[in-house]
Every structure is written in C-alpha cells, then in structure tokens.
Amino acid sequence: DKAGHKHFMAKEIAEQPTVLGHTLANYLGSDGQITLPDPGIDFTKIDRLTMVACGTAYLACLTAKYWFEQIARIPVEVDVASEFRYREPPIPSRTAAIFVSQSGETADTLAALRYCEGKADKIVSVINVPESSIARESDLALPIHAGIEVGVASTKAFTCQLTVLLMMVLKAAHVRGEISDDQLADHISSLRGVPALINTALEQNKAIRTAARKLSEARDVLFLGRGQMYPLAHEGALKLKEISYIHAEAYASGELKHGPIALIDKHVPVVVLAPKDSLFDKTVSNMQEVMARKGKVVLVSDAKGLAEASEGVWASIEMPESPDIVAPILYAIPAQLLAYHTAVAKGTDVDQPRNLAKSVTVE
Numbered sequence: 001d002k003a004g005h006k007h008f009m010a011k012e013i014a015e016q017p018t019v020l021g022h023t024l025a026n027y028l029g030s031d032g033q034i035t036l037p038d039p040g041i042d043f044t045k046i047d048r049l050t051m052v053a054c055g056t057a058y059l060a061c062l063t064a065k066y067w068f069e070q071i072a073r074i075p076v077e078v079d080v081a082s083e084f085r086y087r088e089p090p091i092p093s094r095t096a097a098i099f100v101s102q103s104g105e106t107a108d109t110l111a112a113l114r115y116c117e118g119k120a121d122k123i124v125s126v127i128n129v130p131e132s133s134i135a136r137e138s139d140l141a142l143p144i145h146a147g148i149e150v151g152v153a154s155t156k157a158f159t160c161q162l163t164v165l166l167m168m169v170l171k172a173a174h175v176r177g178e179i180s181d182d183q184l185a186d187h188i189s190s191l192r193g194v195p196a197l198i199n200t201a202l203e204q205n206k207a208i209r210t211a212a213r214k215l216s217e218a219r220d221v222l223f224l225g226r227g228q229m230y231p232l233a234h235e236g237a238l239k240l241k242e243i244s245y246i247h248a249e250a251y252a253s254g255e256l257k258h259g260p261i262a263l264i265d266k267h268v269p270v271v272v273l274a275p276k277d278s279l280f281d282k283t284v285s286n287m288q289e290v291m292a293r294k295g296k297v298v299l300v301s302d303a304k305g306l307a308e309a310s311e312g313v314w315a316s317i318e319m320p321e322s323p324d325i326v327a328p329i330l331y332a333i334p335a336q337l338l339a340y341h342t343a344v345a346k347g348t349d350v351d352q353p354r355n356l357a358k359s360v361t362v363e
C-alpha cells in the first residue's frame with residue numbers, strides 16, 4: 001500500500017520522521033538513557049572496530065566511522081563485504097565486528113560475518129529483519145525498526161541504520177569516558193530532534209524537484225562532500241545512478257583537484273553537500289573552483305551557509321540548521337529526493353530499477 005504516494009520510494013522517504021521516532025523510542029529508556037539489548041557490548045574491552053556491508057548499508061558504516069573515531073575515539077576499519085571476505089584480513093584481539101544489512105540476507109555480508117566467527121571478540125549486526133540469517137548468526141543483533149522497505153533503493157533503512165549506529169557511538173563514547181553525562185544528554189536531545197528536522201527538510205520537496213528537473217538533463221553528475229558529508233555524497237550518487245540511470249560519482253571535496261576537476265565544464269552539474277560547520281569554508285572554496293570552470297552547482301546547505309555562499313550557484317536547497325552530529329541523517333533527505341525527482345522526471349521505474357534486486361542473496 002503506497003498510502004496515497006505514487007511510488008513506494010516516495011512513501012518510504014515521507015515516513016522517515018515517524019519511523020525514526022520508533023527507532024529512537026526503541027533504544028531510549030524512560031530514564032532518557034540509551035539501552036542496547038542484551039548481551040550488550042562492553043566498549044571498554046574493545047580497541048578497534050571493523051565494519052562490513054554492501055551498497056547503502058556500507059555508506060552507513062562509512063558515516064559511522066567518522067562518528068566512532070571523532071566522538072568515541074575508537075579506530076574503525078570499513079570495507080565492502082565482497083572485498084573483505086576474499087582479502088581475509090587479520091582480525092587483532094579486542095576487535096568487535098559490525099555488519100549492517102537491511103535484509104539481513106546479503107550473501108557477501110553473511111560470508112564476511114562467517115569469516116569473523118571465532119576471530120572477532122564480538123559479532124554485532126544492525127539489521128531490519130530480526131529473523132534474518134545475519135541477525136541469527138550474530139552475538140548481538142540490533143534491529144533498526146524501519147518496517148518493511150519495498151522500494152529497491154534503500155531510503156528509510158539508511159536513516160534508521162545511521163540512527164542506531166549513532167546511539168551505539170554515544171554509548172561507546174560515554175562508557176569510555178570520552179563524553180560527559182551532560183554531553184551525552186545534549187547529544188541524545190539532538191537525536192530526539194531529528195524527526196522534526198526531517199519534517200522541515202521534507203518541506204523543501206518543491207525546491208528539490210526543481211533542481212532535480214535540471215539534473216534530469218545531465219549525462220554525468222558529481223557529488224562533493226567533506227568530513228561526515230563525504231559518505232553522504234556517495235549516497236547521493238548511488239541513489240541517482242540506480243534509479244535515474246544518470247552516471248554519478250562522489251568525491252571528497254579535497255580530492256577534486258587531484259583529478260576529477262578535469263571533468264568539469266558547463267555540462268556537468270555538481271551537487272555540493274555543505275552544512276555551515278567547521279569545514280564549510282574549505283568545501284566552499286572547492287565549490288568555487290568548480291564554478292570558475294563553469295560547472296553548475298547545486299548547493300545544499302542551511303540558511304547561514306546559503307547566505308554566505310549561494311551567489312552564482314545553479315540551484316540551492318535549504319536544510320534546517322542542525323547540530324553537527326545529526327547532519328548526516330538530515331542530509332540523506334535531499335540526497336534521496338534529488339534522485340527520486342530526477343527519476344520521475346526521466347520516467348524510469350523508480351521502485352523497480354532495471355537489473356537490481358531488493359535482496360542480493362547470490363554473490
């Protein structure tokens with residue numbers, strides 16, 4: 001049931017404020033503290049994390065790496081499951097392995113998990129289907145409570161994965177003494193604010209559709225982001241290519257001048273994800289290098305960022321201002337909606353893109 005929407009993907013994008021509210025409610029106790037189901041992870045006995053997944057779930061891991069390293073000060077390695085499983089990396093002691101999968105049945109992710117059995121101190125999964133193979137074979141399975149996701153392109157599962165991973169990060173940071181009780185309470189209150197922020201972001205639907213109609217004429221699109229926006233740039237590019245069939249690539253803004261800037265001309269739109277955070281000025285200077293070469297910039301930022309940097313851009317999309325820590329969850333919305341409206345403008349099959357399956361149970 002599409003609940004009045006034209007596509008399951010549109011419905012699943014729109015229901016994120018509600019669904020995310022459920023995810024939070026499932027992990028936040030009545031005392032306001034984060035509760036992970038038993039047997040939890042003792043983060044004081046873990047020196048290192050390895051995170052493995054495919055596709056969008058991999059990009060959730062890549063985002064979580066920034067959080068785990070910056071907030072909890074735990075070093076994290078992230079890999080795509082198909083590479084990890086055959087590289088057979090050494091797993092040092094005091095390592096927890098985290099596997100993220102919406103379906104819980106992805107063949108490569110399951111194989112990577114089995115490789116870690118008996119090697120990692122703890123096998124943790126973040127899944128949407130609690131009775132799935134990956135959940136059953138984990139020491140600890142954390143459900144994301146996203147509800148059934150029908151659209152082949154993952155949307156609400158991604159933001160719920162990020163939410164659960166961020167709660168793990170906060171829990172880890174707190175027990176390791178990296179953040180105080182007050183800081184923890186502040187971060188939890190930022191998390192509680194996310195459903196309302198997503199609602200505000202969804203109100204930009206029309207502006208995003210206007211930008212998407214322009215993108216639908218392009219043959220190639222670049223996405224740029226720095227820091228925790230870099231994985232989001234990848235998510236924007238992945239969504240766009242899988243449902244609109246437009247070639248899209250993501251780069252870390254700072255990598256632009258090491259090659260990809262050669263691609264820029266007036267035919268190449270560049271989507272820049274840049275909340276007004278401590279890295280904003282650096283990203284904007286990369287954006288200006290694009291504009292100096294006649295690249296067409298779609299700038300996604302907040303009111304302060306747009307006031308400072310939107311002169312001369314091709315299109316701008318205004319996100320609400322948000323605490324830095326939750327910005328990746330929020331910026332998933334324009335990434336999803338840009339792809340969605342571009343695909344609708346092109347008339348492609350949004351919910352069932354060609355050559356793709358919802359659950360990839362073969363290698």
Ligand code: F6R
Pocket residue numbers: 054055056057058100101102103104105106109152153154155238239242358359360
């Ligand atoms: C992209 C997408 C895929 C999946 C990937 C992993 O929109 O949906 O990239 O994220 O196939 O699937 P799960 O999460 O089921 O392991």
